[in-house]
Amino acid sequence: MQTEVLIKENQGTIVDVRSPGEYSSGHVDGSKNIPLTEIPDRLEELKQLPAPLILCCASGMRSGQVERYLQAQNIECINGGSWLEINYLKFS
Template sequence: MGLLARFLGIEKTNLQPVIDQGCLIIDVRTPEEFRHAHLESSVNIPLDTLLSKIDGLKSNELPVITCCRSGARSARATKMLKQAGITAYNGGAWESLRGYAR
């Protein structure tokens, strides 16, 4: 794993089993960025609104994979989710998840 990936908190975890077993992919970019392009299977919860959605995400009980443009915002989102007791993985850049998510 590269230095930048480690700095951004992008795990070297194989995300395919997480996706296959069922998860929620959250794109934490702005609504404008999300409208421009995104994974069909993702939902947009901008990073600055994520804390207000924590209770709903907890009740969902699915693991969460976060993504953004580069992996920096998704790293912060993953940390927030983990601190709230939610199983979460930093997927990094949304484009890197194209091979996993359908």
């Protein structure tokens, strides 16, 4: 399913993988902040979130890394790219 459809239909969970400082300076309303460096230690928490996980960061690079890692752990997720793009889709 396309990212836009998931966001418009409020499906899944938006996970922002930026640092807490980046997240606090602006983020998608309702998103969950789990920094890239904490992902391996928080796998069980991620497995409990409503799937698919829609991953975002500043540009899509870190969320792309996390997407590959989580898919290898059999966690349903997609790289949503920049949090600004997701924010635009959510509120447009």
